[in-house]
Structures are given as structure tokens and as C-alpha cells.
Amino acid sequence: MRSSKILALGVALCLVGGGACGPSGPGSFLSRVSGESLGGVLLEVSGVGIVGFDGRGSTQVYAAPMAHRQNTHRVLLIDPQGGEMLFDIQVTDVGMDLPVVTVVSAAGTDNATRLPAGIEVRIER
Numbered sequence: 001m002r003s004s005k006i007l008a009l010g011v012a013l014c015l016v017g018g019g020a021c022g023p024s025g026p027g028s029f030l031s032r033v034s035g036e037s038l039g040g041v042l043l044e045v046s047g048v049g050i051v052g053f054d055g056r057g058s059t060q061v062y063a064a065p066m067a068h069r070q071n072t073h074r075v076l077l078i079d080p081q082g083g084e085m086l087f088d089i090q091v092t093d094v095g096m097d098l099p100v101v102t103v104v105s106a107a108g109t110d111n112a113t114r115l116p117a118g119i120e121v122r123i124e125r
Contacts, residue, residue: 023094023095024093024094024095025093025094025095026051026090026091026092026093026094027090027091027093027094028054028088028089028090028091028094029088029089029091029094029098029099029123029124029125030056030086030088030123030124031086031087031088031089031101031121031122031123031124032084032085032086032120032121032122032123032124033077033084033085033087033103033119033120033121034083034084034085034119034120034122035106035114035118035119035120036108036114036118037082037083037108037109037110038079038082038083038084038085038106038107038108038109038114038119039078039079039080039082039107039108039109039110039111040076040077040078040079040106040107041076041077041085041103041105041106041107041119042074042075042076042077042103042104042105042106043074043075043076043077043101043102043103043104043121044066044072044073044074044075044101044102044104045063045072045073045075045089045099045100045101046069046071046072046073046099046100046101046102047071047089047091047096047097047098047099047100048071048096048097049091049092049093049096050071050073050089050090050091050099051090051091051092052090053073053075053087053088053089053090054087054088054090055077055086055087056086056087056088057079057086058079058080058081059077059078059079059085059086059087060077060078060079061075061076061077061087062075062076062078063075063076074104075087080109081109082108082109089123094125098123098125099123101121101123103116103119103121104116106119
């Protein structure tokens with residue numbers, strides 16, 4: 001009976017601590033950008049502990065920190081094949097809060113402008 005109370009207390013402490021008992025340390029978050037026939041997307045990615053970006057598959061990534069906005073990067077994704085774009089956000093601690101991503105602008109594989117409202121960004125731990 002006593003061991004079950006200790007286990008319950010440990011679980012409660014993990015939950016109260018915001019998931020501090022989960023994985024931590026350097027790693028990356030898989031990110032997916034999807035929309036109709038996307039060929040290029042310009043993003044702003046904000047979060048403490050971001051150290052880099054890598055493309056996956058045919059997605060090319062170009063990124064730079066924004067000088068006037070701390071912990072924010074401009075990230076350009078290009079994929080001449082179109083479709084879903086995959087990229088990794090490299091971080092110092094995978095236990096951190098997920099980065100916030102804002103679509104600044106986008107273009108299709110036909111070079112026509114796409115509305116940011118029609119583009120979905122998902123980040124996975």
C-alpha cells in the first residue's frame with residue numbers, strides 16, 4: 001500500500017512539474033508544412049534553445065536568426081517536387097516547450113502566391 005502511494009506521489013510531481021520527468025537533452029523536433037502544391041514557404045520560428053534546422057527528403061532549408069527579435073529565426077523551405085515539406089528543428093533540450101511557427105509567405109510549385117491561412121504547420125516531439 002505504501003509503495004502505491006509513493007508511486008502516485010511521483011506521478012503527481014511529474015505532472016505538476018510540467019512533464020519534467022520526460023526526455024531531455026539535445027535533439028530535434030520533426031516539423032511538417034502542408035498546403036496545396038507548395039514549392040516554397042517562409043516561416044518565423046520562435047523558441048528558446050533552437051540551434052539549427054535540417055531539411056528532410058527533397059526539402060531544402062535556409063535559415064538565419066533575426067537580429068531584432070531574440071530567439072526567433074527566419075526559415076525558408078524550398079521543395080521543387082511540391083507537397084508536404086519536412087524539416088527538423090534542432091534544439092538544446094527536447095523537453096522544452098515546442099517552438100512557435102508563423103507562416104510569413106508561401107508560393108506554389110507554379111510560383112503563384114499562396115495564402116498563409118491555407119498552410120498547416122505541425123511540430124512533433
